[in-house]
Amino acid sequence: MKPKLNFEWLHACSGCEISMLNWGEQLLDLFDQVEIVHFPLLMDHKYGGQLGEGAPLSLPEADIGLVSGGVAHQEHLQVLQEMRKQCRTLIALGTCATHGGIPAMRNQWSTADTLHTVFTAGTVDKEISPSSAPAFLDRVYSIDEKVRVDVSLPGCPPQPQLIGAVIKALVNKDAFQLPQKSVCETCPTIREGKKKMAPVQRFLHNADYDRDQPVSEMQCLLEQGLVCMGPVTAGGCGGKDTPLCLQARVPCRGCYGPVQPGGNQLLDMMNALASNGIDHRALVDRKSLLRFSGAHGLLKPARKKN
Amino acid sequence: MSDNTMSGAVMVVGGGISGMQAALDLADLGFLVYLVEKTGAIGGAMPQYNKVFPTNDCSMCIIAPKLVECGRHPNITIMTLSQVVDISGQAGDFTIRVRKYPRYVDTSKCIACGQCSAQCPKSVDDSFNSNIAKRKAIYIKYPQAVPLKYQIDPEACLRINQPGACGVCAEICPPGAINFDDQEHDHELRVGAVVMALGFQTFDPSKAKVWGHGIYPNVITSLQFERYLSPNGPTDGILTRPSDGEPVKKIAFLQCIGSRDKNRCNNEYCSSVCCMYAIKEAVMAKEVNPELEVSIFHMDMRTSGKEFDRYYERARSEYGVKFIRSRIHGVEPKGTKGDLRLHYISPQGKQIEEIVDLVVLSVGLETPDSMVKLAETIGIHMTPDRFASISAFMPVHTSRKGIFTCGAFNGPRDIPQSVIGGSAAAASVSSLLASARNTMTKTTPPSIELDVRLQEPRIGVFVCHCGTNIAGVIDVEELTAYAKTLPQVVHVARNLFTCAQDTQDLIVQQIRDNGLNRIVVAACTPRTHEPLFRKTLKSAGINEYLFEMANIRNQNAWVHNQEPETATRKAKDLVKMAVVKVATQTALKPLRIPITPSALIIGGGVAGMTAALNLAKQEFHIHLVEKTSQLGGNALHLFQTWNGEHVPRFLKELSEEVLNNPNIEVFYNSTVVEVAGHVGNFNTTIKTGTNRKQTIEHGATIITTGAKRYIPEEFEYGKIPKVVASIEFDKLHMHNETRVANGKSFVFIQCVGSRNKERPYCSKSCCTHSIQSAIKLKKEVPSRQIYILYREIRTYGQRERIYNQARELGIIFINYELHGPPKISREDTGVLVEVWDHVLHRPLEIKADMVILAAATLASPEAVELANMFKLPLNADGFFQEAHAKLRPMDFNVDGIFVAGLAHYPKPLEESISQALAAAAKAGRLLARKEIALEPNTALVDPERCDGCGLCIDVCPYLTIHLVTYQDDDGSVKKSVTINQALCKGCGICQGTCPKRGITISGFTYNQIEAQIDAALCTELTPEASL
Amino acid sequence: MAQVIHIHPVTRIEGHASIAIHLDDVGRVSDARVEIAALRGFEQFVIGRPAEEIPRIVSRICGICPWMHHLAAVKAIDGCFGVTPTPAGHRLRELCQVLAHIHDKILHFFFLAAPDFVLGPDSDYSVRNIMGMVRKDPELAARVVRMRQLGQMMLERFAGKAIHPVAGVVGGFAKPMSNEERQELQRDAALLLDFASFALDYAKDKVFGRFQEEMQSLGAITTGFLGAVDAQGNLQLYDGLLRLMHPNGKSVDFPASDYELHLSEHVEPWSTAKMVYAKSWREGFSLDPAAPKGIYRVNTLARLNVCDRIATPRAQAELEAFREQFGRPAQGTLLYHWARLIELVYACERTLELLADDAITDSAIRNPATPQAGRGIGHVEAPRGTLIHDYTTDDNGCITKANLIVGTTHNIAPMNLSVHQAASSLICDGEFDEEMLNRIEMAVRAYDP
Amino acid sequence: MNREQKIIAFCCNWCSYAAADLAGISRLQYPASIRIIRVMCSGMVHPEMVMHALAQGAAGVMIIGCHLGECHYIKGNEMALARAEVITDTLEDLGYASEQFQLTWVSSAEPERLVEAFRNMCGRLAVLQSEQSADHIM
Structure with missing residues (x-):
């Protein structure tokens, strides 16, 4: 019997799924090794049976469950709980699932405020909010806030090889090791300490580098004064190679979430800057340093001050 | 005397900062130290101060670690309430009789819980608080006192004065430490050397009635003012008028009370520290209340130390402290409300009356009569100013060999000078007793340690009752029961006094019996007791770091004594916190690094040679690097010291001794080019005269790179040949060159290149230097007209004597201000000097045959490169910045590197030599250890x-x-x-x-x-x- | 008895959707709705962000076409800050955009849509998917997988990230293209063009041929169209004028910045997805299947309908053949698939065209920008249709207001109509089966929502 | 709600911890909600520790170091000061009340100052709590 696999997406963008497809031909091996029983992007299994005759939002049992996306409304929560119930091993795939991801940026506002803004934005012909929309939760949750998660595989998107390796290891019941270190681990840029670091600048000009030289000849972007979230962000995006953003010569924005489980990218980054004597208040819009990890109650609507 | 008769013990007399420093250095240099203190606790004067200048550090805070260090050092025996009665024998082998007065409290039992003091019915004036507050008859000198043991004042105690009376302290003392039958004892101790750090007392202004001290309540001394300002003083740092408790609005500081005064007292000398402390106190008061009006009435502001002039300037410009150059001769009451009236003559010559509501008398320092008597008893010479008589070349040697001296007993001086003196004395002792090093010191044998790495934590918790200190508030039984429920805790016990010696044995037994591998003691504070319990762990064969304390006394029972239930709940938390912490604690071993037993000394001037010679005599190998082809440095230009000692002769002898010492290797024409390594093991590459590079391995580094002189750009220097700098003048004078020989009128201009915007510091030795030259000129030909144009005469300390002498000889002193410098022009064959006369209030023209410029001392330009190589800081003026201006005046924050002499700051020869010896003490203290055991909490x-x-x-x-x-x-x-x-x-x-x-x-x-x-x-x- | 048939979720599409088909008492379709769950609040949470960061945030609207959002945002922010990208920066952006179209089209056609045709709408749900395709034709499947991956890897190798890109920056592009990179991309693009041609031939032969009737009829509705063209009327993906074509074939061209004059958004109480309609037709909005109002379509078929021609030869030839067979505008809903493969060919050809120009390796890739108050409207043609990002910034260059019209939004109303049409034609007596429901889903799939 | 309010106070070994000991010797009384954690230097405290304590339910967190310029480690307290700004900013950013955090300097000889700091902290937390519960009722 091949192990069965469920793959659900919740408050997600499908980037995680595409990343998995970017695994390439090894994907075909995976198709061989597991039996995919539920995967809305690729196959036609429906909740509650093909004709809707079963219990609503029911899912098949599976050995491995992958969930991408966070939890934003009641239906996500129900699907997630069903996944947890049906899957022996549950993988939180992608930063939305592990830390809320970009959609959790909306946790800085109440759901009502967000709905109001969205449905009055732009060229809407009349101001109404939909009545039969799914019941939104008060905020966007990562899935580990709602159910027990066995494996957290962050990334926006997670690196295909890593997704593959984890699934393979689970299929073969092998041990596996997720990256423990930050983006800096595989970043080959020249680092000399932050003493000479320029004041933080917005990314309005390109980094300083010689186009004919490899990334390993470029000065650390943070040391160049560009806020690079590498040091506070979980690594692995480039596999063993240069982190992807650095390949594009742009600073990391933290898409793998905090390097430290339970870490706070905003606080860690500000602390790193302040500790090195850099005016952290020069940074425009600190909160967006939590743009990938606003779940776990980190991003909240501003406190009302009396 | 053969070496084996030398004793490896040293007695330090006086437990102030200087004596403590000497004791600590000596103990680490391998000598057993008896630290004899006449009061009940060491610390001296520093604990009484609120802040120290110019860093504004809290005085108590910076001295507390030194107190603790002295208290804990295995080779320092503190003898409190003790006095030296007699010294016999000779250098290397003295026998000293020390009288120990009764404390009436058994120090081995006292736990300093303070219940005795709380209950004691008798209050008396507290001299620690300068008598502005009361203390009990049973007391500790101050809360951080070392040893932290109570003492009974026999004069105040009801029971001691009347047997059968009172005795309440003995009744309530939890450990039963009170002993009314305590007696005085004499001890005979054999030591190889003695360091006299006898300290000072402040002048008592009440003797002379003119200042109204002791008459008008609102006239207080500067020391009383310190206590008012001190947050831990009797008023919690709140300053009010003593007479009525009203807020203070206007303060006058009167300087030179008991100093520079031959009329009202016999203290001719300048006390050196009062100007700075008055500024400091003024600034502190202004900081609390910027509205306050503060004036300082002075003759000269003698702020000649490092960063002092900046401090002075900030007080004036930033804090708005008023400085008035006028000596006040009396204080009178104004009305009946406590206000005070002062009369003075303004710089413009006007009579002015000022009404203030507080007068602070900046009292000077003097040697107490008892100490003068002691000095007589043991036969050491004193100066007319009643300070120990010393040579500038041997600034810590008394007239009796083997007896050294330091601190204010050597003449009035500030804390850094006292610290330097303490270290210098230690260095001098160490070179004398080098052969006896480590003969008396204790070493603890290494213990065998259980490897607990693979063991599950088995935690033992020991809950201390501390008599009733803890158990009187916290339910210790409940706490014990709770501790048993904590994870990995396998053994819990309660003790009446966990710190008692018998309990230590019990704990060792319980560790063994229960196979404990981690210990929590819930008791007092780790700051005092952690070392004790660590030792206990060690003797039980457990790594001493597998230990944690829960502070349930100082930080719980004592501070929540009205809330027993809450305190018990908190105690549970504290114990739990300690348990979870110790559970993941790992065994730590200090890293031991062997030390290369040699020092590199950069700069072959007097400081460098002094340090080299001292260390060489301490039997360390020295590499002395000199950039020129000659030893001697700046002293080659000096003729005499302030008290007239002949410098060239001294320099010649010193150089010869250096060159003849087999432990010293001199590299001429050499400079440092590369630095690697760290404390204990430096690898420094020098480039020698032949352009060869050589790498030297050394354990310590002393920087004595000196300074350079300022080449004046002002006063037509270099344009008019009769305008010369003072160093040049000395040469001309020595050879009686015609310009000097025929000269009838000489003008000295002070502060040339110093104390200006570009170099806001004082070059410190120029006033003395010019006055000496002036005196010599005058004595040679009394008809000579000699003028000294000065901004402030800074003949600090006993140098004041030559200032007085100069004035008596008719040398004319004319004050000028920075904004109105003298004008120089050529006139006929001479020089015309124009200056504003502040006494006559009119311009003055002087026809001079020679003008001598007291040119500034500048930081050596090479310092920058050296600082970069050794990663050392320089101050704004380019001098090396020491680790701490007060307590670490020759250290750096980079370990193993020290500084002395002009590289640190301009200073006279005597101070350079002291600092060089002090640096040698520090280097020696490091090298003597053979290896460094590094703190494992890294x-x-x-x-x-x-x-x-x-x-x-x-x-x-x-x-x-x-x-x-x-x-x-x-x-x-x-x-x-x-x-x-x-x-x-x-x-x-x-x-x-x-x-x-x-x-x-x-x-x-x-x-x-x-x-x-x-x-x-x-x-x-x-x-x-x-x- | 009245009942509601739920298709939940609609599968093999690129997002979350469900269909509700309401049957009346006699089992006839009374109403059919597609609900697209799209609300994530981007319009809200971009507010306050420094505008230059927006392209890296809004890419997360869609993980399949992140480049489209990334670049539409970059173009809009250029506008806010009043900066024009350098020529090389412009070229590099377009290159990435057309490359991103390639993987998208392969994904949609082969992974999502093809199983319906190759394996048949009636095949069992458990095999009617890419895994089934692999079993049926492993060689083809392997090639498809490889080629789609290649498209993505070309982007990743050159621009760092393929999914949620980062290389587009206000004022231009973050890294220049080296000659080695250019040569490598040229080699790979040639492979893709071969595959695109093969794919179109394969589809015409194995797919469209077998479903000639459905191509025209399934979910067929008559609507207007919106797409982008250049001044000469050529198909444009990255830039150009918007052309809105009325069902009657008449068109109006306008710059994207005028979108508000022509388009408006409408909210239905039953859906969290906003619907866009042609305001400039002045007929309002209605979803009434009998008399729809204001409805137009976007995406591949729309673009091929509105453009006069395609500037690359192979695609132009295919366009001509397509028009010959289906006329202009072609209305058949499943023709979206065909149009998609023609665009695939175009995207490959355009890639090669861009790479052939030496200017693409120029070092001047970015003009410096200064934050300022302004408004910028960025438009690209995304695989799923016309994509408009509209931002306003404050003096500090931070966003104060955002409006995003994503490709699928335009198509939601037509999709509803198509589903209604398909359901009505398939279900007439309350009886339904899996195949029928899948056919209804096929009508949705064609739009690639 | 009945849960005991606790305040975590990180005290540096050289100054504030010593002052806390001295407060005991002087029998100064302060609220029992204070839980002192001894650290070698105020510069040792990672802001995440502060955040962690608040997340775990601490009513407030204090870092108490030596006076500026008096750090045993040259500049640890300056570091704490720079971080304190980060912490307060972040607390506001994250919807906490920045009043829940306090950085204070206390020398080893200033137990009164320490106790006053403790009392002030408790006081302002009480105000904060009453404000919040008032908000809640509204």
């Missing part, structure tokens, strides 16, 4: 987490963190940081920076602290999310 890099992001590199204050690149198993290149353990002090700034817990401080790891937080908040880690 930063550790977790290779599983560190990825070399580099955020921590520049946050480290000790520059110990470096990036490294390595290849991991699969060949990919990785980055990480490494810590130079030898330099790490374990402050944890790196831990506070790292976003990934890649670097932790053992003993205070992130995880341990987090566990403590969780334990404190009693959160069980139950994931709410699980289904």
Whole structure:
């Protein structure tokens, strides 16, 4: 019997799924090794049976469950709980699932405020909010806030090889090791300490580098004064190679979430800057340093001050 | 005398800062030290001060670690309430009789709980608080006192004065430490040398009635003012008028009370410190209340020390302290409300009356009569000013060989000079007794330690009752029962006094019986008791670091004594916090690094040679690097010291002694080009005269690179040949060159290049120098007209005598201001000097045959490069910046490197020699250890987490963190940081920076602290999310 | 008895959707709705962000076409800050955009849509998917997987990230293209063009041929169209004028910045997805299947309908053949698939065209920008249709207001009509089966929502 | 709600921890909600520790170091000061009340100052709590 696999997406963008497809031909091996029983992007299994005759939002049992996306409304929560119930091993795939991801940026506002803004934005012909929309939760949750998660595989998107390796290891019941270190681990840029670091600048000009030289000849972007979230962000995006953003010569924005489980990218980054004597208040819009990890109650609507 | 008769013990008499420094240095240099203190606790004068100048550090805060260090040092025996009665014998072999007066409290029993004092019915004036507050008859001198043991004042105690009376302290003392039958005892001790750090007392202004001290309540001394300002003083730092408790609005400081005064007292000398402390007190008062009007009435502001002039200037310009050059001769009452009236003559010559509501008398320093008598008894010479008589060339040697002296007993001086003196005395003792080093000191044998790495934690918790101190508030039984429920706790016991010696044996037994491998003691504070319990762990064969204290007394029972239930709950938390912390504690071993027993001394001037010779006599090897082809440095230009000692002769003898010492290797024409290594093991490369590079291994470094003189650009220097700098003048004078020989009128101009905008510091020795030259000129030909144009005459200390002498000889002193400097022009064959006369209030023209410019001393330009190589800081004026202006005046924050002489700041020869000896003491203290045992609570890099992001590199204050690149198993290149353990002090700034817990401080790891937080908040880690 | 048939979720599409088909008492379709769950609040949470960061945030609107959002945002922010990208920066952006179209089209056609045709709408749900395709034709499947991956890897190799890109920056592009990179991309693009041609031939032969009737009829509705063209009327993906074509074939061209004059958004109480309609037709909005109002379509078929021609030869030839067979505008809903493969060919050809120009390796890739108050409207033609990002910034260059019209939004109303049409034609007596429901889903799939 | 309010106070070994000991010797009384954690230097405290304590339910967190210029480790307290700004900013950013955190300097000889700091902290937390519960009722 091949192990069965469920793959659900919740408050997600499908980037995680595409990343998995970017695994390439090894994907075909995976198709061989597991039996995919539920995967809305690729196959036609429906909740509650093909004709809707079963219990609503029911899912098949599976050995491995992958969930991408966070939890934003009641239906996500129900699907997630069903996944947890049906899957022996549950993988939180992608930063939305592990830390809320970009959609959790909306946790800085109440759901009502967000709905109001969205449905009055732009060229809407009349101001109404939909009545039969799914019941939104008060905020966007990562899935580990709602159910027990066995494996957290962050990334926006997670690196295909890593997704593959984890699934393979689970299929073969092998041990596996997720990256423990930050983006800096595989970043080959020249680092000399932050003493000479320029004041933080917005990314309005390109980094300083010689186009004919490899990334390993470029000065650390943070040391160049560009806020690079590498040091506070979980690594692995480039596999063993240069982190992807650095390949594009742009600073990391933290898409793998905090390097430290339970870490706070905003606080860690500000602390790193302040500790090195850099005016952290020069940074425009600190909160967006939590743009990938606003779940776990980190991003909240501003406190009302009396 | 053969070496084996030398004693390896030293007696230091006086437990003030100078004596403490001497004791600590000597103890670390390998000598057993008896520290004899006449009061009940060491510390001397410093604990009484609120802040210290010019750093404005809290005085108590900076001295407290030294107190504790003295108290804990295994080779320092503190003898309190003790006085030297007699010294016999000779250098290397003295016998000293010490009289120990009764304390009436058994120090081995007293736990300093303070219940006795609280109950004592008798209050008397508290001299520690300068009699502005009361203390009890049973008391501690001050809360941080070392030893922290109560004492009974026999004059005040009801019981001692009347047997059968009172005795309440004995009744309530929990450990029963009171002994009314205590007696005085004489002890005979054999020592090889003695250091006299007898200290000073402040002048008592009430003797002369003119200032109204003791008559008008609102006239107080500067020391009383310190106590008023001190937050831990009797008024909690709140300043009000003593007469009525009303807020103070206007203060006048009167300088030179009991100093520079031959009329009202016999203190001719300048007390050296009063100008600065008055400014400091003024600034402190202004800081609390900027509205306050503060005036300082003075003759000269003698702020000649490092950073002092800046401090003075800030007080004036930033704080608005008024400085009035006028001596006030009396204080009168104004009305009946306590106001005070002062009369003075303004600089413009006007009579002015000022009404103030507080007068602070800046009282001078003097040697107490008892100390003068002691000096007589033991036969050491004193100066007419009643200070120990010393030579500028041997600034810590008394007239009796083997007896050394330091601190204010050598003449009035500030804290850094006293610290330097203490160290200098230690260095001098050490070279005298080098052969007896380590013959008397104790070493603890290494113990065999249980390896607990693979064991599960088995935690033992010992709960202390501390008599009723803890048990009277906290339900210790409930606490004990609770401790038993904590994870990994296998043994819990209660003790009446956990620190008692018999309890230590009990704990050792229980550790063995129960196979405990980690210990928590819930008692008082680790700051005082951790060393004791660590020792206990050691003797039980457990690594001493597998230990944690729960502070349930000082930080619980005592501070919540009205809330027993809450305090008990808190005690549970504290014990739990300690348990979870100790559970993940790992055994730590101090890293031991062997030390290369040699020193590199850079600069072959007097400071460098002095340090070299002292260390060589201490039997260390010395590499002395001199950039020129000659030893002697700036002293080659000097003729005499302030008290007339002949410098060239001294210099010749010193150089010869250096060159003849087999332990000293001199490199001429050499400079340092590269520096590597760290304390204990430096590798310094020098380039020698032949352009050859040579690498020297050494354990310590002393920088004595001197200074250079200012080439004046003002006063037509270099344009008019009769305008010369003072050093040039000395040469001309020595050879009686015609310009000098025929000269009838001489003008000295002071502060040339000093104390201006560009160099806002005082070159310190020029006033004395010019006056000496002037006196010599005058004495040679009394008809000569000699003028000294000055801004402030800074003949500090006993130098005041020559200032007086000069005036008596008819030398004319004319004050000028920075904004109105004298004008110089050529006139006929001479020089015309125009200056504003402040006494006559009119311009004055002087026809001079010679004008002598007292040119500034400048930092050596090479200092910059040297500072870069050794990673040392320079101050704004380019002089080396010591680690701490007060207590570490020759150290750097980089261990193993010291500074002395002009490289540190301009100073006279005597002070350079002192500092050089002090630097030698520090270097010797390091080299004598043979190896450095580094504090094991240092930063550790977790290779599983560190990825070399580099955020921590520049946050480290000790520059110990470096990036490294390595290849991991699969060949990919990785980055990480490494810590130079030898330099790490374990402050944890790196831990506070790292976003990934890649670097932790053992003993205070992130995880341990987090566990403590969780334990404190009693959160069980139950994931709410699980289904 | 009245009942509601739920298709939940609609599968093999690129997002979350469900269909509700309401049957009346006699089992006839009374109403059919597609609900697209799209609300994530981007319009809200971009507010306050420094505008230059927006392209890296809004890419997360869609993980399949992140480049489209990334670049539409970059173009809009250029506008806010009043900066024009350098020529090389402009070229590099377009190159990435057309490359991103390639993987998208392969994904949609082969992974999502093809199983319906190759394996048949009636095949069992458990095999009617890419895994079934692999079993049926492993060689083809492997090539498809490889080629789609290649398209993505070309982007990743050159621009760092393929999914949620980062290389587009206000004022231009973050890294220049080296000659080695250019040569490598040229080699790979040639492979893709071969595959695109093969794919179109394969589809015409194995797919469209077998479903000639459905191509025209399934979910067929009559609507207007919106797409982009250049001044000469050529098909444009990255830039150009918008052309809105009335069902009657008449068109109006306008710059994207005028979108508000022509388009408006409408909210139905039953859906969190906003619907866009042609305001400039002045007929309002209605979803009434009998008399729809204001409805137009976007995406591949729309673009091929509105453009006069395609500037690359192979695609132009295919366009001509397509028009010959289906006329202009072609209304058949399943023709979207065909049009998609023609666009695939175009995207490959355009890639090669861009790479052939030496200017693409120029070093001047970015003009410096200064934050300022302004408004910028960025438009690109995304695989799923006309994509408009509209931002306003404050003096500090931070966003104060955002409006995003994503490709699928335009198509939601037509999709509803198509589903209604398909359901009505398939279900007439309350009886339904899996195949029928899948056919209804096929009508949705064609739009690639 | 009945849960005991606790305040975590990180005290540096050289100054504030010593002052806390001295407060005991002087029998100064302060609220029992204070839980002191001894650290070698205020610069050792990672802001995440503060955040962690608050997340775990601490009513407030204090870092108490030596006076500026008096750090045993040259500049650890300056570091704490820089981080304190980060912490207060972040607390506001994250919807906490920045009043829940306090950085204070206390020398080893200033137990009164320490006790006053403790009392002030408790006082302002009480105000904060009453404000919040008032908000709640509204």
